[in-house]
Amino acid sequence: MDTFAYRDGRLFCEDVDVNAVAEEVGTPVFIYSANAILDRLNQIEKAWAPLPHMVCYSVKANSNIAVLRLLAEHGAGMEVVSQGELFRCLRAGVDPRRIVFTGVGKTAAEMEYALQENIFLFVVESLPELFRLNEVAGGVGRTAQFAIRVNPDVAAFTHPHITTGKAANKFGLDPASALEAYRQSRDMPHVSPVGIHMHIGSQILSSEPYVAAVRKLLLLTEQIADLGIELKYFDLGGGMGVIYEEGQRPCTAEELAGEITPLVKDLDMTIIVEFGRFVVANAGALITRVQYLKETPLKKFVVVDAGMNDLIRPALYNAYHRILPTMNPASEFIEADIVGPVCESGDSFAENRELPAVKPGDCLAILTAGAYSSSMSSEYNSRPKCAEVLVSGDRSFIIRQKAELDQLIENETIPDIVIG
Ligand SMILES: *Cc1c(COP(=O)(O)O)cnc(C)c1O
Secondary structure (H helix, E strand, O other), X not given: OOOEEXXXXXXXXXXXXXXXXXXXXXXXXXXXXXXXXXXXXXXHHHXXXXXXXXXXXXXXXXXXXXXXXXXXXXXXXXXXXXXXXXXXXXXXXXXXXXXXXXXXOOOHHHHHHHHHOOOOEEXXXXXXXXXXXXXXXXXXXXXXXXXXXXXXXXXXXXXXXXXXXXXXXXXXXXXXXXXXXXXXXXXXXXXXXXXXXXXXXXXXXXXXXXXXXXXXXXXXXXXXXXXXXXXXXXXXXXXXXXXXXXXXXXXXXXXXXXXXXXXXXXXXXXEEEOOOHHHHHHHEEEEEEEEEEEEOOOOEEEXXXXXXXXXXXXXXXXXXOOEEEOEOOOOOEEEEEEEOOOOOOOOEEEEEEEEEOOOOOOEEEEEOOOOOOHHHOXXXXXXXXXXXXXXXXXXXXXEEOOOOHHHHOOOOOOOHHHOO
16 A cells, blocks of 8 residues: 555645645644554454464554554554553553553552553563562552563664664563563562563564574473463564665565464464554655755755654664655756754755755655654754644544644743842
8 A cells, every 4th residue: 555645746645635734734744644554453463363462552653642542443452661651542542451561661650550550461671670560569459460571682683773682782681580580470479470572673674583582482481381380471572674765675464473373373372462663654754844955065955844853763773764745746856965954963864865856845755754753753952843643535633733832841940049
């Protein structure tokens, strides 16, 4: 499905002209296709259908409550990494019994909140965290179901900042320490071991690292069983990659499930998957308006009204995003850097990019901006967070208003001592 495609020279998202949205809502603006999101969820559901399974969408990829509700309405559970994300899920109407809480640094307050909301599963990443969980659960009179995140020490062949399953990463426990944690949990009355977890990285294009990691976790699962602990959930984490650049060929949901299923089908365990990027990345674009064309002796620049505060992936990961004009792509091409207004040289969306000639006032669509884009945005340079729009068929809905200037300073105060 081509979510963003030209019709008579105008770029559409489903049946909505993105130029009309840019006109009405203003720029920059994120536009998401509801049907593209659901299509991806369906691909995952179909791929894992032969096994008992649960799809927990990774909220940090795109945490707009309309997106969360859309996915929950179609059967998804959620994977959260903070109290704030859990709050979003609850406000969006997600069933807490379908929420998995992961992350290396859960505070006691976060645990207590999650226990009181009766979430399904805590993914624990260290022995001290397990002790704390036991204590907090005892304090509120509940039992916490947990899985240990195992660091399988496999290379995911992705960007170093988004590889998480190597021994040197901060995530999870090595297999021996994980086994020890399960062993010690037998003396902890307020926690109950129900699962085992891995998450080896993000934007992973092949199934091989998953297969290698699953094999390691299977060995460990046997050793855990020898302790008399029968686990019911095998959580594979997220990480499936998407196409950012033409020519990329990530493994499909079906291919990945096809590789893993034979390894786990006789386990009598429910498979959990926590995909984020795969579900939302290609469903979204950031629409931005060209402000100036600027030429220096060395370079051409297209200066746009979106900045690294809106979409930080190019600055943070050197990530590549396809960029298309939203109207009548000219037959004439220019080569230019596409840059934002933020006062950082890193505030660039593309370097030496060949693109159809554009002029001030034209809009550009920065594609594959549905994941880790709005959710990573900030107000740096005191730029209010931009609007988000959800499209379904020929209808579009504002799911986040552009922030007002007043909201930039709403939590700030000037104490008397600084007033002359
Ligand atoms: C971020 C994260 C995910 C989702 O990763 P994607 O690459 O977006 O699929 C899943 N599980 C955990 C524990 C994560 O931290």
